[in-house]
Amino acid sequence: MKKKIPIVAGALLIMMLSACSAAQNVQQEYTDMMGRPVEAVENPQRIISLSASNTETLYALGLGDKIVGLDEYSNYPPDTAAVQKVGDFLNPNIEAIAALEPDIIFTSNKMQRDVIDSLQALSLNVAAIEATVYDEIDDSILLIGQLADAESEARKLVDDMKAEERRVLALDRPEEAVSCYYILSAGESGNWTSGPGSFINDMMALLGITAVTNIEGGVPWMDFNLEALVASDPDVLLMSADSGYTAEDLKVLNGYSDLTAVKEGRVHIIEPDLLNPGPRILEGLRAMYDAVYGG
């Protein structure tokens, strides 16, 4: 009997220890933003990103040196210039991606549906992550952190972003509400603007700005009727730097030339990359604040 106790205790100890290491070997299963099961990777060495916002997040989490492939639109931070490009957003080169032998590939959401299917067919580890509304951005960053073994960095980043958001939202605002319209395109390319549910309108709402395009039945991106724009006569115009127009150009463009904001020079250019659903969204928020409320 006396001999059995150490044997039993030893057996129990061995069982407990193996149970612990078995638990460590089980990969945590997560779900990406398209509901697909994804495996988290411990200490990933080879990451590919096919979406600019995910790229920015990965660099912000300190994983930049692990990135081996990017899509052509991922151009921030400047370090991305040195990384191999594997094609554009809609048609990346699947073979090139597979040849890089990535541990994990971060893609956009249903916009890259075909891409995701192709990669999955090759049994590659694919995570579809892209925030479609402002409130999803934090979750998308946390998910990337969890999948790429950078959870604590992700939490810190999200906390920093929340703090910056609080700072921006606490800044002074005028008493009267300011109305605003965002010009994505004008003239022969149509009058495209942001609508309800878009990042831009969400951010305007946060800043207490009245978006003139928040109409019932509106969609996040709309070809807006020129008459309706002129009738709404917004106080301020925000214009994408990619629209191809300058504030001076608007003064001779039919319809826009009738807007008070154009006549009085209240047209502000905003860099559309700051509106990517990633870590720089707070810079976009600050830029929006400065444009609309600034001096």
Next chain:
Amino acid sequence: MKKSKIVAGYIVLGLLILLLVPASLLLGSGLDIKGSLSALSGQSAASRIIWNIRLPRIALALVCGSVLAVCGAAMQGLFKNPLCDPHILGVSSGAGLGAAVAMALGLHGFSAGLAPVTVFAFGFSMLSIFLVTSVSRVGGRSGDLSLLLSGLAVSALMTAGVMLVMRLNRDKMENIIYWTMGSFSSAGWRQTVTCLPLSIAGSAGLLLHSRELDMLSQGEEWAASGGVNVQRTRALVLVSASAATASVVSVSGVIGFVGLMVPHVIRLLFGPSHKSLMPLSMLAGGFFLLLMDTLARSLAAPMEIPVGILTALCGAPFFLFLLRKKVAADYD
């Protein structure tokens, strides 16, 4: 076709347009009907909406619709082919390439009152038609088939060019696609005035050749024996139709369906004689496109529906209905 029926056609179409224009003038996202009525006079901001945005848009839709329809009728008559439309000889795909190039180069501003996109679109469409006719010309004349085939090939080349421009300038891709689909959403007096001279000249050129087109439709030898200078007629009809089509496509993009279907509807209702077919097509085309554009800016206001979608959605069922009636009537 009985003359009285044709006269009735003129009256009805004329009335329809006369009714539609004021109705369209009062409908819109910026002002409700009462507001529109009071805005007709005066200098208020609402008046500027009516006079600078709504009215030129109405005028442009009328002009484009009538030009596309009469050019379609002429093409169908000239080639004796019911599948022809104003876009077949590469005019519109050339315009698309011109617009794409102008947008890729980021050209803006107006010189001599013309927008760069318009100028490039027109220039490339003229280049396109020149290519089509040169390739198919042998001994100073171009046969029907070779013109059509040449048009097909040049159109394909131009379209490939557009796709290449889009591929090399991905940030402009959506702008280019949007322009190609055709729209009146940014219409102003500038566009209307720009396309008017060639639209009038081209349409007049076509209308003046109604008799010749009727005779040509019976066969070239028959027409020649009847005193028609076949080569000259073909050349003038092609030049007129190309110039007019190019001028409207350069300001509003490529709007399909109108040029193809409206002449057939008129033929089904009023017979094939070009003397009535072409003017009636102009009236019907103008009415139809104005109606579609009014819907395009009102149905989902203040969002715009691409007018090309509506022309196909509304036009095709109506045409099928008419066709069915005729097929059934012929059978009896």
